[in-house]
Amino acid sequence: MNIPDINLKRIVIIGGGFGGLRLAKKLTTQNFQVVLLDRHNYHTFQPLLYQVATAGLEPDSIAHAIRTIFAKKENFFFRIANVEKVDTLDQKIYSDIGNIHYDYLIIATGSETNYYGNENIQKHSMPMKTVPEALDLRSLILQNLESALLTNDLDERYRLMNYVIVGGGPTGVELAGAMGELKKHVLPNDYPDLDIRRMNVHLIQAADRLLPTMSHNASDKARKYLEELGVQVWFNTLVKDYDGIHVDTDGKDLKATTLIWTAGVKGAMIPGVGNDENAKGGRLLVNEFNLVKGYDNVYAIGDIALMITEKNPQGDPMVAQVAIQQGQLLAKNLNHLKSGKPMKPFKYNDKGSMATIGRDKAVVDLPGWKFAGWFAWLVWMFVHLVSLVGFRNKVIALMNWVVQYFQYNKSVRLIIRPYRKKH
Amino acid sequence: MNIPDINLKRIVIIGGGFGGLRLAKKLTTQNFQVVLLDRHNYHTFQPLLYQVATAGLEPDSIAHAIRTIFAKKENFFFRIANVEKVDTLDQKIYSDIGNIHYDYLIIATGSETNYYGNENIQKHSMPMKTVPEALDLRSLILQNLESALLTNDLDERYRLMNYVIVGGGPTGVELAGAMGELKKHVLPNDYPDLDIRRMNVHLIQAADRLLPTMSHNASDKARKYLEELGVQVWFNTLVKDYDGIHVDTDGKDLKATTLIWTAGVKGAMIPGVGNDENAKGGRLLVNEFNLVKGYDNVYAIGDIALMITEKNPQGDPMVAQVAIQQGQLLAKNLNHLKSGKPMKPFKYNDKGSMATIGRDKAVVDLPGWKFAGWFAWLVWMFVHLVSLVGFRNKVIALMNWVVQYFQYNKSVRLIIRPYRKKH
Numbered sequence: 001m002n003i004p005d006i007n008l009k010r011i012v013i014i015g016g017g018f019g020g021l022r023l024a025k026k027l028t029t030q031n032f033q034v035v036l037l038d039r040h041n042y043h044t045f046q047p048l049l050y051q052v053a054t055a056g057l058e059p060d061s062i063a064h065a066i067r068t069i070f071a072k073k074e075n076f077f078f079r080i081a082n083v084e085k086v087d088t089l090d091q092k093i094y095s096d097i098g099n100i101h102y103d104y105l106i107i108a109t110g111s112e113t114n115y116y117g118n119e120n121i122q123k124h125s126m127p128m129k130t131v132p133e134a135l136d137l138r139s140l141i142l143q144n145l146e147s148a149l150l151t152n153d154l155d156e157r158y159r160l161m162n163y164v165i166v167g168g169g170p171t172g173v174e175l176a177g178a179m180g181e182l183k184k185h186v187l188p189n190d191y192p193d194l195d196i197r198r199m200n201v202h203l204i205q206a207a208d209r210l211l212p213t214m215s216h217n218a219s220d221k222a223r224k225y226l227e228e229l230g231v232q233v234w235f236n237t238l239v240k241d242y243d244g245i246h247v248d249t250d251g252k253d254l255k256a257t258t259l260i261w262t263a264g265v266k267g268a269m270i271p272g273v274g275n276d277e278n279a280k281g282g283r284l285l286v287n288e289f290n291l292v293k294g295y296d297n298v299y300a301i302g303d304i305a306l307m308i309t310e311k312n313p314q315g316d317p318m319v320a321q322v323a324i325q326q327g328q329l330l331a332k333n334l335n336h337l338k339s340g341k342p343m344k345p346f347k348y349n350d351k352g353s354m355a356t357i358g359r360d361k362a363v364v365d366l367p368g369w370k371f372a373g374w375f376a377w378l379v380w381m382f383v384h385l386v387s388l389v390g391f392r393n394k395v396i397a398l399m400n401w402v403v404q405y406f407q408y409n410k411s412v413r414l415i416i417r418p419y420r421k422k423h
Numbered sequence: 424m425n426i427p428d429i430n431l432k433r434i435v436i437i438g439g440g441f442g443g444l445r446l447a448k449k450l451t452t453q454n455f456q457v458v459l460l461d462r463h464n465y466h467t468f469q470p471l472l473y474q475v476a477t478a479g480l481e482p483d484s485i486a487h488a489i490r491t492i493f494a495k496k497e498n499f500f501f502r503i504a505n506v507e508k509v510d511t512l513d514q515k516i517y518s519d520i521g522n523i524h525y526d527y528l529i530i531a532t533g534s535e536t537n538y539y540g541n542e543n544i545q546k547h548s549m550p551m552k553t554v555p556e557a558l559d560l561r562s563l564i565l566q567n568l569e570s571a572l573l574t575n576d577l578d579e580r581y582r583l584m585n586y587v588i589v590g591g592g593p594t595g596v597e598l599a600g601a602m603g604e605l606k607k608h609v610l611p612n613d614y615p616d617l618d619i620r621r622m623n624v625h626l627i628q629a630a631d632r633l634l635p636t637m638s639h640n641a642s643d644k645a646r647k648y649l650e651e652l653g654v655q656v657w658f659n660t661l662v663k664d665y666d667g668i669h670v671d672t673d674g675k676d677l678k679a680t681t682l683i684w685t686a687g688v689k690g691a692m693i694p695g696v697g698n699d700e701n702a703k704g705g706r707l708l709v710n711e712f713n714l715v716k717g718y719d720n721v722y723a724i725g726d727i728a729l730m731i732t733e734k735n736p737q738g739d740p741m742v743a744q745v746a747i748q749q750g751q752l753l754a755k756n757l758n759h760l761k762s763g764k765p766m767k768p769f770k771y772n773d774k775g776s777m778a779t780i781g782r783d784k785a786v787v788d789l790p791g792w793k794f795a796g797w798f799a800w801l802v803w804m805f806v807h808l809v810s811l812v813g814f815r816n817k818v819i820a821l822m823n824w825v826v827q828y829f830q831y832n833k834s835v836r837l838i839i840r841p842y843r844k845k846h
Contacts, residue, residue, distance in 0.1 A: 041837065059837060065837055067613040067836070068836065080569050132840055149502070150502075150520050189491075189494040190488070190491065395822065399818065403815055412486075412488070412815075413490070413491065414464065414482060414483065416482055416486070416558070
């Protein structure tokens, strides 16, 4: 790679998600050369991917070009790269754009969809972890309705109009809500020659409530809001298999062309880092300074990192806030390396959690205050607008939400690139 | 296809471009069943495709879902379909979604890129006639800069940073202007570790002036504005061949990884309609009522139609306004069929033409008033905003233009789907 050789220690960050981005921003590049690698040339605001999938937002609202963010930063280098493996003895990263040496390595690769080893589900279901995946899902949702118009086989038509979402966490709940809105308010106008009442959105949850990491109040409200939108919620139900048509659960007879899998994530591991103990649950064990166990110059932050302490034997949840706070602290700690200041240990400051259901409802759990409904939706919207990277993204997302609030029909139901099954 | 059988004559329109869309809107569906077929589920506002290619606008500003436009129309059916051929004796259309009978057929398929038989150019150059093609071009423009960062071979680097646009019509001029803006104002910030001064935008024109269908004043100003943006304009130059690296012209030694071909269009013909005489210049000969020569129930409108009359032996230009006006009149004429009113002949009302160059300059030729510069750009912007389909598209496009006017850096330089050469 064509990176100037200067007399600075080189920090290589793999991954421009919430953690990697914050870390790169806060690192003082008088002390280091910083190299950021990512598969894409943009940062993805993952919490809003479901809105891209359901045609509420375009990618430009939730993606932000990484180069633009760092336009003014000295000693900073960004490269699009797929990292293939790391040689920690040689301190070298192998990638599709060549090899690169590091002095400090930060693994901020986040998480990927976890199918728990079920190859059928992996093959036939739709994931929603990246912008292209969300766009594929959007295309498929619309394509299936177009196909439903063309068939006279009623079984096939209803299969095409059945959308099964597996996983009752925030992603599954928010996606189900947006699909419910489409069904209730948007699609009947778009498809007057199709009986949209026969369209079904199923949300399948293994636990006995939705949003199990939130309060019971939030779970109950989320369920209520979803059911008002016509979403069918199934509790205590495991999806064991899926062949592209039959959803194999205990007892339910579901047939669906589209199954969206949001039922699990695991760390996006990189070959060469970690060992059996480290890779437990697909995450890297780190100490309270985010140093990966067994290394002295390899750190991990965000979803990929599992920080188990006496006080916190479960580790922190795999959410954006943890990644951001770890990135922030690690930057500070690394900036202080030269001056010999001691590193500060990480402690997660839980600011609360929230989820939106449909166009104008949300559930919010703040420390000490739990509420739901329209005001919660305003809070949700405000928090997400503030968190979006970049002025343009904020303005465009806000405008889309405002327009859609007053007029359902203004979403962008475009099949730009038709989705074709790869098998 | 699953279309209710009712006792109305069926008009099938192939193509949801400017002509087909206007026609479908204006047809009174008390008199007819109207079926509109298109390859995409959206109408494309082609004049702004170059802004999608250069990251100024997102697809949702220039594409509009066809179903949304016709949500309230009775006896109207839209289907995504690729028409394979037409049997005019049997009055039947063959497509990838099945066959469909018509009473009246309207061909509004528009135009496609014309490579004048050169397979090398077709294989190695980038077209820009559809939204996916514009997105591919955007990805490639950015990918090439990323690749230029990675190579130490100077020849290769400069090749990657050479962008050759062939064709000095409105598309070529507007694209070159937008690329010039990127080079001058945007990319130096994005690529501090690349010498963007070595990037070149070449605009190659076969004639001796740009915009040959406009006034000489417009041609001169367009050239001046482009040169101010650092675009290299070549006149009287033919591109004879291109192998992916070498641009074969008379004398110039150009090497470029990216060649964008805007040097010609031809009618998008459908097998089964027309004969040798009809297919002259890749367009269908029509009479003054847009009836295709040799048929009594097959019409053609827009770019695909060539209407030659005594007063107008060249026919009208292949532009949106002609298509719109023909669609409008044909709808009126067909609506009157039942009442037996005589059809009105078509006469093109030329409202003028315009082209924009860069961020805030344009050339405008109105009947009786030709002007250029900043005010022309305001007029250009106003006209395009008014013409965009749908309130949301107008608002979002306007906002993008206003933001970019004040801050260059706000464009959306995202490589969502990397472009991979197909050969």
